Amino acid sequence: MGAMSVRPNPEAAARQAENPAPHRAGFACFVGRPNAGKSTLTNALVGRKVAITSNRPQTTRHTVRGIVHRPDAQLILVDTPGLHKPRTLLGERLNDVVRTTWAEVDVIGFCLPADQKLGPGDKYIVKELAGIKKTPKIAIITKTDLVESKQLAEQLLAVSRLGEELGFEWAEIIPVSAVKDQQVDLLSDLIAPLLPEGPPLYPEGDLTDEPEMVMVAELIREAALEGVRDELPHSIAVVVEEMLPREDRPADKPLLDIHANVYIERPSQKGIIIGPKGKRLKDVGTKSRKHIEALLGTPVFLDLHVKVAKDWQRDPKQLRKLGF
């Protein structure tokens, strides 16, 4: 853990001023169990919401790239779906996405929540990571605001031991709280020097490479996830069919028409999503529209429809249609 060893050194500072350190740019991915806080941490580092989050496991369903611009480096953070024991074809696809990603990045950040015992799911992930020898691995203890320092110390020890057990050493072990913005900048300081030298890979100001239509669909799904229970969160998928500027609008009063479908798996789920007298669906629309307008910077008319895509999580054809 080299984080604390940075002491002022006037000679080095002078040397650096003459001959600044080379710029670095590269990819770091966050992996961990569902609900570990990967997407919340990605957003905190980027400083804007690029990935949706929720208290339901398996919120993230594709890799989302968030870009951090620093004077000395550009960090491209790849937020991945939580790795879990798959029960559906969708689950298997999500796990494949994670494995492909961690084989391609320059740094891997393993996320472990401070408030949960290091379990078999974590061990399984770290064991696989141990096999990727060439890539530096950082252990990130997330959600530190939820525990006392004693519990945090135990978690730090547990993750360090797990590395030893599996025959490798973490490049760093760092506790963070994304919600309280504690140690988030330090994490970025620790990742930067592990990236390869090179010019920025994305233009200044780009915070993600997610297409707008995908981000809009995700914001709708985030709103739809709120308050639904049991298996329903897994059953929801959202596809934006169309985004078109309304014709005949004065230039100073534009309006963007967005048509989106909210898919569920069974007709019996329709009522839950729509709610009594359509109230739930209306709330989902109102809530997500605010986020969408903030994202796109224009007033929006949002038209939501609920459709059944029978058992889409298990059906290869449906999965393809929904973009998996």
Ligand SMILES: Nc1nc2c(ncn2[C@@H]2O[C@H](COP(=O)(O)OP(=O)(O)OP(=O)(O)O)[C@@H](O)[C@H]2O)c(=O)[nH]1
């Ligand atoms: N108290 C606290 N809660 C957090 C923190 N980070 C994340 N959470 C909460 O933990 C839950 C899960 O967060 P996500 O960021 O969606 O987790 P994830 O690892 O991306 O989950 P998947 O996408 O399902 O794999 C949400 O309810 C977050 O608000 C934190 O630093 N402190």
Ligand SMILES: [Mg+2]
């Ligand atoms: Mg996530």
